[in-house]
Amino acid sequence: MKPVTQDRPYSQTLSRLREAGLRPTRQRLALGRLLFDGGDRHVTAEALHEEAQAAGVSVSLATVYNTLHQFTEAHLLREVVVDSARTYFDTNVSDHHHFFLENAGSLMDIDGGKIAITGLPQAPEGTDVARVDVIVRLHGTPRPAE
Amino acid sequence: MKPVTQDRPYSQTLSRLREAGLRPTRQRLALGRLLFDGGDRHVTAEALHEEAQAAGVSVSLATVYNTLHQFTEAHLLREVVVDSARTYFDTNVSDHHHFFLENAGSLMDIDGGKIAITGLPQAPEGTDVARVDVIVRLHGTPRPAE
DNA sequence: TCTCATATTTAGAATTATTCTAAGGTGTTG
DNA sequence: CAACACCTTAGAATAATTCTAAATATGAGA
Structure with missing residues (x-):
C-alpha cells in the first residue's frame, strides 16, 4: 500500500524538530507538515486533528494536543487567546x-x-x-x- | 441573627436592573451589589459565587452564570477574554x-x-x-x- | 543489525468550566 | 390575590482539554 501523505519536502519540519530537541516521529512530522507547509495558519486542536484524518494520517487527539503544546514551547507556534471556548495556535510566531x-x-x-x-x-x-x-x-x- | 450584608444603598443596582428590564430579584440585587459597590472589579463566575456565599447570600452557581450573562447583555458588565481557562467579567464598561x-x-x-x-x-x-x-x-x- | 532504555503515542477515563433541563418559586399586573 | 410570565435551582449534560497507564516507536551503542 502506498503512503498516503505527499512526498514533497518536509518543509524543514525535520530540521525544526531536531533543533527543538523533539524526536521526528511520524506524527510530529505529519502535523508539522500540515502546519508549516503553506502560509500562516491558525488552527484549533480539533481542526488539526480532523485535517490529519482527512489527509490519511492517523493521529490521536491527545497527540495533537501534546504536539501543539510542544511546538508552542519550542516557539514553532504561538497560542492565541481570543475565545474562551477554544484555543487557537498560530504558525506565525x-x-x-x-x-x-x-x-x-x-x-x-x-x-x-x-x-x-x-x-x-x-x-x-x-x-x-x-x-x-x-x-x-x-x-x-x-x-x-x- | 443579623443580616450579614451591609445595609447601605443598593448602589443604584435596583434602578440599573429596572432600566435593563430585569426583575430585581433577591439574587440579582445581591450580586449587583457585590459587583457595583466599590470600584471597578474583575470577577469570574466561581469567584463571585464564593463571594456571595461568604457574604451569606445564597445563590446557585447557575444563577451566577445567568446573571453575569444578563448583566453583560444589558451592558452593565463586559466580558474579558484573556485566559482560555476561565471567563472574566469587568464592571468597567x-x-x-x-x-x-x-x-x-x-x-x-x-x-x-x-x-x-x-x-x-x-x-x-x-x-x-x-x-x-x-x-x-x-x-x-x-x-x-x- | 539487534537490543535496550527512553521518549512517544494512545484509548479511554478524568477534569473543569460552563450550559442545559425541567420543576418549583417569585414578581408584577390587573 | 389570581394568574402568568419570569427566575432560580439542583443536577445532569456538554465540550474542550488533561491525565493515566499501557503499548509502541525511536536512537544509540554493541
Missing part, C-alpha cells in the same frame, strides 16, 4: 496581532510592524511585559473576492 | 484595556483614553469592528505597596 471574525471563529494576522501603540502605562513594579496582544473583534462575514 | 497578571490570574484596567493605536489596517469588506482589545500580559508578581 513573529510580532503581530489579530483580527478575529467572531461569526466565523477565524483569525487573520495584522503585521506587528504596521501598528503602533502609544501611551501604555508602565507595568507595575515587579512585573515584566511578556507580550502585548491587540485583538480587533469583527462582526459580519467578509465578502469573498468573486 | 467604558473604553479601556487590560494588564493581565498571568501568575496571579488578575486583571488591571488601563484607561482607554491614555493609549492610542495607529496603523490598524481596515477591517475586511463586509465586517465591522465590534471592539479592539489590548492585553498586556505580565509575568512576575507586583510588589504590594508596603
Whole structure:
C-alpha cells in the first residue's frame, strides 16, 4: 500500500524538530507538515486533528494536543487567546496581532510592524511585559473576492 | 441573627436592573451589589459565587452564570477574554484595556483614553469592528505597596 | 543489525468550566 | 390575590482539554 501523505519536502519540519530537541516521529512530522507547509495558519486542536484524518494520517487527539503544546514551547507556534471556548495556535510566531471574525471563529494576522501603540502605562513594579496582544473583534462575514 | 450584608444603598443596582428590564430579584440585587459597590472589579463566575456565599447570600452557581450573562447583555458588565481557562467579567464598561497578571490570574484596567493605536489596517469588506482589545500580559508578581 | 532504555503515542477515563433541563418559586399586573 | 410570565435551582449534560497507564516507536551503542 502506498503512503498516503505527499512526498514533497518536509518543509524543514525535520530540521525544526531536531533543533527543538523533539524526536521526528511520524506524527510530529505529519502535523508539522500540515502546519508549516503553506502560509500562516491558525488552527484549533480539533481542526488539526480532523485535517490529519482527512489527509490519511492517523493521529490521536491527545497527540495533537501534546504536539501543539510542544511546538508552542519550542516557539514553532504561538497560542492565541481570543475565545474562551477554544484555543487557537498560530504558525506565525513573529510580532503581530489579530483580527478575529467572531461569526466565523477565524483569525487573520495584522503585521506587528504596521501598528503602533502609544501611551501604555508602565507595568507595575515587579512585573515584566511578556507580550502585548491587540485583538480587533469583527462582526459580519467578509465578502469573498468573486 | 443579623443580616450579614451591609445595609447601605443598593448602589443604584435596583434602578440599573429596572432600566435593563430585569426583575430585581433577591439574587440579582445581591450580586449587583457585590459587583457595583466599590470600584471597578474583575470577577469570574466561581469567584463571585464564593463571594456571595461568604457574604451569606445564597445563590446557585447557575444563577451566577445567568446573571453575569444578563448583566453583560444589558451592558452593565463586559466580558474579558484573556485566559482560555476561565471567563472574566469587568464592571468597567467604558473604553479601556487590560494588564493581565498571568501568575496571579488578575486583571488591571488601563484607561482607554491614555493609549492610542495607529496603523490598524481596515477591517475586511463586509465586517465591522465590534471592539479592539489590548492585553498586556505580565509575568512576575507586583510588589504590594508596603 | 539487534537490543535496550527512553521518549512517544494512545484509548479511554478524568477534569473543569460552563450550559442545559425541567420543576418549583417569585414578581408584577390587573 | 389570581394568574402568568419570569427566575432560580439542583443536577445532569456538554465540550474542550488533561491525565493515566499501557503499548509502541525511536536512537544509540554493541
